[in-house]
Amino acid sequence: MAWLAHIFTRFAVKVSEWTGKPAIFVLALFSIILWGVTGPIFGYSDTWQLVINTSTTIVTFLMVFLLQNAQTRDTRAIQAKLNELILTSAAENRFIGIENLDEEDLKHLDRLVGKAAKRSENQHNGNVGESVERDRAIVAKSANKRKKRRVSRTASTRNQAGPAKS
Numbered sequence: 001m002a003w004l005a006h007i008f009t010r011f012a013v014k015v016s017e018w019t020g021k022p023a024i025f026v027l028a029l030f031s032i033i034l035w036g037v038t039g040p041i042f043g044y045s046d047t048w049q050l051v052i053n054t055s056t057t058i059v060t061f062l063m064v065f066l067l068q069n070a071q072t073r074d075t076r077a078i079q080a081k082l083n084e085l086i087l088t089s090a091a092e093n094r095f096i097g098i099e100n101l102d103e104e105d106l107k108h109l110d111r112l113v114g115k116a117a118k119r120s121e122n123q124h125n126g127n128v129g130e131s132v133e134r135d136r137a138i139v140a141k142s143a144n145k146r147k148k149r150r151v152s153r154t155a156s157t158r159n160q161a162g163p164a165k166s
Contacts (some may be wrong), residue, residue, distance in 0.1 A: 012069040016067055
């Protein structure tokens with residue numbers, strides 16, 4: 001099965017590279033223009049319309065999967081590179097894996113980083129280490145609150161389901 005995934009990956013890469021070229025866009029545009037020009041020849045029939053509708057639907061349907069595959073792999077590769085940069089630099093390791101947070105947590109983290117950047121900008125001569133430690137404490141406190149919310153939600157759904165059987 002791994003060989004099939006490898007073949008699909010290579011195919012998806014080639015197709016996404018190929019379809020991203022300007023010449024392919026021009027070819028697609030030319031195809032639409034040619035279809036439109038042939039309208040009077042075919043009397044704008046239902047079959048004439050069905051040809052373009054069917055062909056564009058099929059191409060779009062297949063391209064969604066190929067492009068999603070390529071985009072997912074690119075995102076993972078970029079994430080791995082960023083994680084490596086974080087690990088090998090003086091950056092804080094707490095940012096590794098934040099792509100798995102939900103939207104609310106990412107917005108909260110973004111606000112914290114924005115505040116830290118503003119403090120750092122305002123305190124050129126101040127002790128930056130203190131603000132970093134303060135931010136770490138805030139993020140840890142926020143993470144604990146989220147964990148408690150998840151635990152309490154899990155506990156409340158268990159209680160609603162009825163008493164546990166022994």
